[in-house]
Amino acid sequence: MPLAGHFKLSLKNCPVRDCGVERMSMVPYANAVVSLMYLMVCTRPNIAYAVSVVSRYLANPSKNHWEAVKWILKYLRGTANV
DSSP states (O other), X not given: OOSOTTOOOOGGGSOOSHHHHHHHHTSXXXXXXXXXXXXXXXXXXXXXXXXXXXXXXXXXXXXXXXXXXXXXXXXXXXXXXX
């Protein structure tokens, strides 16, 4: 499953303090989401819902959002030969 049910992503997870925003600015969240979008359009339509969920938080992602992106990447790695 591209995005597991234990991920409860919402705007409440977004960092509000400068330290949280600064920490997440060092994470390549937007680059990873854009790469997932490319994969979704070109070869992997089964990840469309998961990518749409994580792409909602491009402006202000949190650690939970990054964990969800890593989960999708792990799913892709595990299903590469399927």
